[in-house]
Amino acid sequence: MSFQKPSVPKGTRDFGPEEMQRRNYIFDTIRSVFRLYGYLPIETPAMENLTTLLGKYGEEGDKLLFRILNSGDFLKDVPAEYMHEPEFQRLWPYISEKGLRYDLTVPFARFVVQNRDKLTFPFKRYQIQPVWRADRPQRGRYREFYQCDADVIGSHSLLNEAELLKMADEVFSRLGLNISILLNNRKILAGIAEYIGEPEKLTDITTAIDKMDKIGPENVIAELTGRGLNTGAIDLLKPVLFLKGDNTEKLDSLKNILHHSETGLKGIEELEAVMGYTNALGLNSVISLDLTLARGLNYYTGAIIEIKSKDVSIGSICGGGRYDNLTGIFGMPGVSGVGISFGADRIYDVLEQSGRFPDVAAAGTKVLIVNFGEEGVRYCLPLLNSLREAGLGVELYPDAAKMKKQLSYADALRIPYVVLAGEDEMNCGMFTLKNMRSGEQQKIGAEDIINVIGVGKH
Amino acid sequence: MSFQKPSVPKGTRDFGPEEMQRRNYIFDTIRSVFRLYGYLPIETPAMENLTTLLGKYGEEGDKLLFRILNSGDFLKDVPAEYMHEPEFQRLWPYISEKGLRYDLTVPFARFVVQNRDKLTFPFKRYQIQPVWRADRPQRGRYREFYQCDADVIGSHSLLNEAELLKMADEVFSRLGLNISILLNNRKILAGIAEYIGEPEKLTDITTAIDKMDKIGPENVIAELTGRGLNTGAIDLLKPVLFLKGDNTEKLDSLKNILHHSETGLKGIEELEAVMGYTNALGLNSVISLDLTLARGLNYYTGAIIEIKSKDVSIGSICGGGRYDNLTGIFGMPGVSGVGISFGADRIYDVLEQSGRFPDVAAAGTKVLIVNFGEEGVRYCLPLLNSLREAGLGVELYPDAAKMKKQLSYADALRIPYVVLAGEDEMNCGMFTLKNMRSGEQQKIGAEDIINVIGVGKH
Numbered sequence: 001m002s003f004q005k006p007s008v009p010k011g012t013r014d015f016g017p018e019e020m021q022r023r024n025y026i027f028d029t030i031r032s033v034f035r036l037y038g039y040l041p042i043e044t045p046a047m048e049n050l051t052t053l054l055g056k057y058g059e060e061g062d063k064l065l066f067r068i069l070n071s072g073d074f075l076k077d078v079p080a081e082y083m084h085e086p087e088f089q090r091l092w093p094y095i096s097e098k099g100l101r102y103d104l105t106v107p108f109a110r111f112v113v114q115n116r117d118k119l120t121f122p123f124k125r126y127q128i129q130p131v132w133r134a135d136r137p138q139r140g141r142y143r144e145f146y147q148c149d150a151d152v153i154g155s156h157s158l159l160n161e162a163e164l165l166k167m168a169d170e171v172f173s174r175l176g177l178n179i180s181i182l183l184n185n186r187k188i189l190a191g192i193a194e195y196i197g198e199p200e201k202l203t204d205i206t207t208a209i210d211k212m213d214k215i216g217p218e219n220v221i222a223e224l225t226g227r228g229l230n231t232g233a234i235d236l237l238k239p240v241l242f243l244k245g246d247n248t249e250k251l252d253s254l255k256n257i258l259h260h261s262e263t264g265l266k267g268i269e270e271l272e273a274v275m276g277y278t279n280a281l282g283l284n285s286v287i288s289l290d291l292t293l294a295r296g297l298n299y300y301t302g303a304i305i306e307i308k309s310k311d312v313s314i315g316s317i318c319g320g321g322r323y324d325n326l327t328g329i330f331g332m333p334g335v336s337g338v339g340i341s342f343g344a345d346r347i348y349d350v351l352e353q354s355g356r357f358p359d360v361a362a363a364g365t366k367v368l369i370v371n372f373g374e375e376g377v378r379y380c381l382p383l384l385n386s387l388r389e390a391g392l393g394v395e396l397y398p399d400a401a402k403m404k405k406q407l408s409y410a411d412a413l414r415i416p417y418v419v420l421a422g423e424d425e426m427n428c429g430m431f432t433l434k435n436m437r438s439g440e441q442q443k444i445g446a447e448d449i450i451n452v453i454g455v456g457k458h
Numbered sequence: 459m460s461f462q463k464p465s466v467p468k469g470t471r472d473f474g475p476e477e478m479q480r481r482n483y484i485f486d487t488i489r490s491v492f493r494l495y496g497y498l499p500i501e502t503p504a505m506e507n508l509t510t511l512l513g514k515y516g517e518e519g520d521k522l523l524f525r526i527l528n529s530g531d532f533l534k535d536v537p538a539e540y541m542h543e544p545e546f547q548r549l550w551p552y553i554s555e556k557g558l559r560y561d562l563t564v565p566f567a568r569f570v571v572q573n574r575d576k577l578t579f580p581f582k583r584y585q586i587q588p589v590w591r592a593d594r595p596q597r598g599r600y601r602e603f604y605q606c607d608a609d610v611i612g613s614h615s616l617l618n619e620a621e622l623l624k625m626a627d628e629v630f631s632r633l634g635l636n637i638s639i640l641l642n643n644r645k646i647l648a649g650i651a652e653y654i655g656e657p658e659k660l661t662d663i664t665t666a667i668d669k670m671d672k673i674g675p676e677n678v679i680a681e682l683t684g685r686g687l688n689t690g691a692i693d694l695l696k697p698v699l700f701l702k703g704d705n706t707e708k709l710d711s712l713k714n715i716l717h718h719s720e721t722g723l724k725g726i727e728e729l730e731a732v733m734g735y736t737n738a739l740g741l742n743s744v745i746s747l748d749l750t751l752a753r754g755l756n757y758y759t760g761a762i763i764e765i766k767s768k769d770v771s772i773g774s775i776c777g778g779g780r781y782d783n784l785t786g787i788f789g790m791p792g793v794s795g796v797g798i799s800f801g802a803d804r805i806y807d808v809l810e811q812s813g814r815f816p817d818v819a820a821a822g823t824k825v826l827i828v829n830f831g832e833e834g835v836r837y838c839l840p841l842l843n844s845l846r847e848a849g850l851g852v853e854l855y856p857d858a859a860k861m862k863k864q865l866s867y868a869d870a871l872r873i874p875y876v877v878l879a880g881e882d883e884m885n886c887g888m889f890t891l892k893n894m895r896s897g898e899q900q901k902i903g904a905e906d907i908i909n910v911i912g913v914g915k916h
Contacts, residue, residue: 006510006568006788009556012503014569016576017583020499035822036846038853040871041478045470045602046504046558046588047524052464066505067527069554071592073546083544088531096527098467100504110464111472118474120870122856125475130504134529144503157856159835280839330464364493377617381738388494395496398580398615412578413498 011135011143017362023146025358026175026344026351027128030148033171037163039126039150044107046130047098054099056106056329058298064133066100066143067092100132104149104341105326112153113330121154128344140314140349151339153327158270161303161322162277164340168307168318169283171342176356178310179285179317184293185271186300186321188254191264192291195257196236198229205229206294209241213292213315217242240291247275247289254291270302299323305340311354317346361414364393366453368410369419371397379426383419383446390450410436417453469593469601475820481604483816484633484802484809485586488606491629495621497584497608502565504588505556512557514564514787516756522591524558524601525550558590562607562799563784570611571788579612586802598772598807609797611785616728619761619780620735622798626765626776627741629800634814636768637743637775642751643729644758644779646712649722650749653715654694656687663687664752667699671750671773675700698749705733705747712749728760757781763798769812775804819872822851824911826868827877829855837884841877841904848908868894875911 008014015023031041047068054062075083078094101107104127112119128148135141150167152160165181172179186206193202204227208220215223224234240257243250251268258264271289278287295304302322309317320340327335351357367387369380380396387394395415397406410418420432425443433449434441444452466472473481489499505526512520533541536552559565562585570577586606593599608625610618623639630637644664651660662685666678673681682692698715701708709726716722729747736745753762760780767775778798785793809815825845827838838854845852853873855864868876878890883901891907892899902910
């Protein structure tokens with residue numbers, strides 16, 4: 001019999017105890033801040049109907065969906081004529097009707113529409129779940145990764161934008177990370193497109209300038225030309241994109257430039273209102289107006305938010321914005337929302353590379369009781385019980401293995417205390433408690449162990 | 459434009475805030491007990507290679523796997539001759555190489571083999587993740603559901619069985635549920651098969667008697683006959699399966715019956731040892747020896763465990779056992795393990811039907827600050843900040859909506875306190891704090907609000 005060499009699908013990962021402890025540190029931090037700000041948890045199924053997913057992420061996104069093959073005889077609904085010279089795209093609709101979640105935003109929109117009668121608006125939800133994309137795996141890009149989203153839906157107030165920014169600031173402060181917050185507004189971008197005489201080319205413009213970071217200004221200009229912008233428009237655009245000065249100076253220049261564009265001025269007004277609120281709330285990090293910030297997804301209609309690490313160059317670790325019509329596609333138009341999404345996997349990489357993970361053992365176990373055989377086990381079981389009843393993580397080594405093996409188990413799991421009960425101890429009704437860090441040991445009664453160790457201290 | 463009526467795939471569910479709060483109560487309870495007993499968390503990918511999954515769950519299980527269609531042109535690897543008269547089973551291996559996790563046990567075995575060099579044995583892991591099965595959906599049976607597994611691998615000690623039973627007892631005690639714990643041992647079943655002269659029919663016998671609960675003794679007998687057991691064997695089997703008396707009496711009878719079967723006696727010895735340990739550990743629930751307990755899966759080699767609710771008739775809510783060769787199929791033979799799995803979705807149903815969910819609001823929010831417009835917002839932002847800094851969940855209603863609307867938001871989310879700051883309050887630098895349950899309200903300074911409400915009290 002030949003054995004399979006076990007492996008996981010490419011782009012996916014196992015998480016062992018140490019990684020889980022670190023991942024949970026991130027998730028717990030984000031979750032506790034979400035809760036503090038009044039966001040409510042929801043979860044949606046891993047599988048969605050393809051009718052829900054297709055067409056929401058552009059042509060490229062559709063290709064990156066993981067499709068689930070229909071159960072049983074998946075060929076039974078394929079029209080006979082399609083099987084003569086089969087083309088995979090033509091077969092798709094007949095052999096697969098479900099796909100894996102690609103992000104949390106579209107399932108959330110679907111959720112809101114489907115559950116509208118049960119929800120209280122404004123509805124503030126958070127959702128922390130994995131998503132799947134059939135992207136080419138590479139360093140830092142996985143086919144299964146977690147998103148941590150918070151959105152408010154059913155409120156136009158710009159207080160929401162400010163609260164989300166404050167919340168992100170709080171999350172990264174708690175994680176001990178230095179960040180830059182970049183802010184823009186889609187309406188300002190629309191105003192700029194008007195100003196350069198190319199209002200109908202807004203999508204082309206945003207798609208191109210969104211790549212500024214990756215490909216640099218020259219290539220962006222080349223792409224804009226490729227997308228049909230004439231030299232005059234580009235000449236008008238350049239100085240706007242590279243406005244100098246602090247936020248106030250930039251906004252003052254913009255007000256001049258966009259004074260004919262109602263939309264543009266509205267965008268400036270929104271941005272100023274958001275900044276006014278965040279100033280009042282007092283953030284630890286600085287917010288910078290970045291006119292090249294567009295973000296790929298086309299559904300943003302107001303604020304556009306992006307957060308980067310100042311310690312590790314890894315791209316965006318959090319992003320979001322305002323969208324006015326996400327639920328429209330599911331038959332519920334005119335509901336405005338705003339949200340942000342934390343990329344837990346990238347935050348993990350930043351914490352790791354900057355050495356900022358707190359040093360905590362994966363195990364919750366504080367005491368290992370050494371196993372000296374049947375008689376010793378019987379002697380120790382009541383102690384095992386009473387320590388656990390006191391809330392202390394305790395293990396009794398299951399086998400009467402060599403002392404060295406048992407102690408190296410405690411070492412490997414960074415268990416801080418070991419209890420030993422040999423003949424001596426049993427004769428006098430005591431235990432030996434050994435501190436694994438200091439090496440100190442003391443003979444002690446069962447009832448005193450908890451006092452020496454303390455609960456929750458380690 | 460016609461709108462899609464939004465829906466989720468059949469057999470899957472959305473979880474709103476109230477359900478999430480209840481589900482998390484279950485997960486948190488299980489997780490905290492797992493940790494108290496020294497189990498370490500791991501997670502594995504939702505997708506596994508089909509080579510990992512296929513053949514591990516029987517022919518029926520293979521059919522219930524959700525298969526992921528290969529990305530892009532999934533037809534490109536299909537041999538041309540297979541497309542002439544395509545049969546779905548013949549196409550499977552060429553168009554799909556990944557499937558969704560069907561349980562947590564096989565991925566865990568794969569994980570252990572793949573990560574053997576990084577792990578410390580005995581390895582005690584827990585894993586709480588969803589699994590997917592293309593079962594026909596029905597009441598209480600879903601296509602996506604959570605398993606909560608704890609296993610010890612790399613130790614033969616029967617202390618592990620006892621600890622798992624104690625741990626399950628602790629979980630259900632904390633959840634406030636009354637349970638029956640059923641215990642059996644595969645070696646006793648093997649001994650019985652020897653005793654009735656049909657040792658090679660062990661699988662047939664266990665498969666049939668495993669259905670005792672569902673189809674009753676007469677149908678089990680009929681099935682045994684159908685599976686080729688002769689009348690003589692069945693006549694010997696019947697009194698053994700329906701032994702009377704308490705555990706001790708049953709075991710005494712069994713010792714007589716199985717005195718020629720080495721395996722059978724070994725099973726009795728194991729069972730007595732486990733019961734000895736659980737007696738010493740002191741469980742809240744009673745453990746009953748149940749010789750009809752076999753459980754479907756064929757990989758158990760020692761203890762077989764099943765737990766049922768005494769309050770709601772819903773089948774097994776937790777189960778497990780000892781397996782001696784689960785990792786063998788991945789090239790790592792001779793590693794013994796034992797584990798249990800909690801069915802979170804059924805536990806949810808039991809808690810709901812027996813009215814035992816604690817009454818906790820889904821929202822973590824303790825205070826809603828009413829929004830009286832721009833000036834009031836500015837006045838309240840410092841309070842919002844300081845209450846959150848004190849760890850209190852607070853929301854400022856984002857829109858200056860009608861008072862009634864804002865208060866009914868607080869009602870719907872069961873937020874216990876509301877803060878109001880109109881002109882009066884602003885003039886004297888105070889706030890009005892209203893207790894939403896009692897209706898009482900008082901004028902109060904910002905610094906006193908936290909004292910009145912307390913942190914974590916509600």
